[in-house]
Each structure stands twice: as C-alpha cells, then as structure tokens.
Amino acid sequence: MKRGYTSVNSSCTKYEWRISNLDLHLRASNTGLNSYLSSPPFSAVDADRVHTMMKKDHLLFDSVERTVLELSKKKLLENESKNIPNNSLTVGLELTIYESCNNSTEDFFVPSKRPMSEDYKTLYSSKIGSDVLINVDGQKFSAHKTILIARSVIFTSKFLMETDKEIKELELQDITPNNFEKLLEFIYTDEVRDLDIHAYDLLEAANKYLIQTLKDLCEESISRTLSETNVFKALRLADRLNSKSLLKCVMDFIYLNINDLIETQDYLKLENENPDLAFRLLKNSLILVGKDK
Numbered sequence: 001m002k003r004g005y006t007s008v009n010s011s012c013t014k015y016e017w018r019i020s021n022l023d024l025h026l027r028a029s030n031t032g033l034n035s036y037l038s039s040p041p042f043s044a045v046d047a048d049r050v051h052t053m054m055k056k057d058h059l060l061f062d063s064v065e066r067t068v069l070e071l072s073k074k075k076l077l078e079n080e081s082k083n084i085p086n087n088s089l090t091v092g093l094e095l096t097i098y099e100s101c102n103n104s105t106e107d108f109f110v111p112s113k114r115p116m117s118e119d120y121k122t123l124y125s126s127k128i129g130s131d132v133l134i135n136v137d138g139q140k141f142s143a144h145k146t147i148l149i150a151r152s153v154i155f156t157s158k159f160l161m162e163t164d165k166e167i168k169e170l171e172l173q174d175i176t177p178n179n180f181e182k183l184l185e186f187i188y189t190d191e192v193r194d195l196d197i198h199a200y201d202l203l204e205a206a207n208k209y210l211i212q213t214l215k216d217l218c219e220e221s222i223s224r225t226l227s228e229t230n231v232f233k234a235l236r237l238a239d240r241l242n243s244k245s246l247l248k249c250v251m252d253f254i255y256l257n258i259n260d261l262i263e264t265q266d267y268l269k270l271e272n273e274n275p276d277l278a279f280r281l282l283k284n285s286l287i288l289v290g291k292d293k
Contacts, residue, residue, distance in 0.1 A: 012096050019089045022076075117190060120147070124188035132159075133169040134184075139177040140169075141184055151187045154209045179205050186214050195221050200237060207241050215243075223249040228257065232266040239277055251284045 076083045083089070123129075123144070130142035145167075148155035159167055172180065179201045186192045192202065195217060203218035222234050223246060231253055238247040254261055261267055271278045 010096055012094060017091045019091075020087070022084050022087050022089045121189045123147075124185065132167060134180065135169060135171040136175060136177045136180045137173075141180065143184065147188060152209045152211055174208060175205055176201075183209065183211075183214070186211070192217070196225050199225075200233065203237065203241065203243075207243075219243060219246040219249075222246060226250065226253045228261060228264070229266075231257075231261065232270050235270070235277065235281070236274070239274075251281065254281060255284065 076089070127142040130144055132143050132145050132148075134141040134143055145155075145159050149159055158170060175183070179198070182192055182198050182202055183205045186202075190213070192198065192214070195202070199218045199221040203215060203222065206212075206214035206218060222237075226234060226249070231250060234246065235250045235254070237243075238250055267278070270281075
C-alpha cells in the first residue's frame, strides 16, 4: 500500500565574530579568573547589552530555554594557543533553519469547498430518506425526525417523550401550512426567503417551537422595517410574546415619532383594546423625555 511522505526543507547560515588584540580586552576586565570578557563589540558583562545584541541575529538556544554563551578569562587561558591564537578570539555559530513541513500528497487531498448547509438544503429540497410526515391542516410535509429533533426541543418532546410508539405521521394544529413551510425551510437551511414579509407570523411560530435563532432574525427584521403603519402591530406582538428586545425597539420608535402617532386611529384602537399597554407606552415616553432634558 502506497503511503504519503513528508519532506522537510532546511537552510544553514553561519555567523562569525572576531575580536582582535584580545589581551587589551582581558586587561580591561576584572582581574579575577572567573570574570567575564568585556569589550564594546562583544560585551558579556552587561546583561542588558548582551541580550540587546544577541536578540537581533545571534541568540543561542538549548532544548528548554534560551541561553547566552559566557566566556571567562579562566576558560580562555586554559588553552591559550588554541582558544586565542595570534591574540585573537573567534566565535562562530552555525544556524540551521527548518521550514514548515510539506506533505508530498497534499495536492491529492483538496478540502471540499461545499459547506454543510448546502447539503442540508439539498436534503430539504429532495426529501431523500425522510421518515415522517407532518400533517398541517390536511397538507403533508415530508421531513427527517433527527433534523427536527436537533433543531427544536418541541419536536424532541413530540417524537421521543410523549409516546413509546414510533411516529410515522405527526399532526400539528397550532400553525398554518404556509407558516410551517417557512419554518421547515429555516430548520433545514438556516434561512428564510422573503423574511421581511413573513417575520410577524414566523416570530410567533419560532416562539411556539422554541427556535431562538429564528426568533432573533424575525425580531431584527421587524425592528428594521418599523413604520407608522405597522408599529402598533409590532407593539402588540412584542408585548404578547414578552420579547424585551423587540419591545424596546418599538417603544423607542414610538417615542421618536410620538407627535405623529398619538392621534392615529391605531393608537386610539390600542387605548380601547389594551389600556394597560397604552399606559406603559406613554409612561416610557415620559421617561425618555426626562432623560433627554
């Protein structure tokens, strides 16, 4: 069986420092045999200067941590003819650099650029392998239990907790066929076509089936498309579903347009149908007026 192999590229660089008239540097340093070599171009006395010089190109490493080579008089003078011939000290470094490994078979294994979401869209369109029918007001939709269970705890409850029998068909009475079709589209694809048109109905559906990501998208869509003609509809919906983020957006919109909205038929209707909500709306507007002052 053929196997791939790994190739490693390496390059070698050599550095050299030469200090002439070494006896002058040795006399300039301390007299003790354990004192270290001191010179302007190769200072091993001042730790800060050593690190400054070595960090640029010539830092030495061992297997655990970086270290700086120390040269003492004692070490140099132990074998003077070998270490400092002709009154000159030469320090050399051979540095081998290993480049990133390249697998020789990488060209044969190209990662797929098709995201998983595309596979689920295909599954939604084809319904291949579907194992349950959802009956909504006489209209039946093919689906996959595992996907419904993964996306909604309500479906988890219906399929796994309410009965010991395997469910082949499930009837839903709390949603319209059109809204369920859009809900099912989102469950499979994480998208909804024409969301702005269906946001109000889908927000209720997402709330019933506890699909938070769809709720967030619907609330954002409604907030972004608020107008004088739909703001009180949005207010009622946000209040009924206890959607705090949407309710705040609606309240702020009404406050900014209070002079145009307070005399409309929609507001008068709100006062008659839900005086408590109308009172909270006016109270919030007064609070915001106070903050602006």
